[in-house]
Amino acid sequence: MAHERLYLSIVLAGSLFAGVKAREWRTGIVEKTAYARQDEGGGGNVAIAESNSGGNSNPAPSVAGMAAAAAAMRISRTWHGFRITGNGYAFIVACPVGWRRQPNVTSNGPIRYALEKGKFYLLDDDGREFKMAVIQKELLTPPAGAK
16 A cells, blocks of 8 residues: 555656756856846835825825825836857846846856747856846857858
């Protein structure tokens, strides 16, 4: 009975991992890294607390006050960009800078990457995987027969 359970658990675990597709990793070179800041939205700070007739501040803002604050709120995001060459192509890719983790890469050093369905995946020096947006893809070597 115990052997049957062990066998069943091994078969189930194998079937779970059979559906996971391994990425086709390629080797490239990190040529450049850069940071860019993207700002969206309006201008400065807007006070959303309103005064009542007695001159005291109302802690619950009105819907109009919240809408004005949302319209004026500045949304900012910082992107970490990379230029990676490999396999006859140069890729400019980027990922948003988060507080949790960033890719640890070495400039002019080797890197592992994969392309799947228009998405770019990068393995950093620590072996962590990052999904990135492809900004530009450039062909470095002209195809055979092209003039």
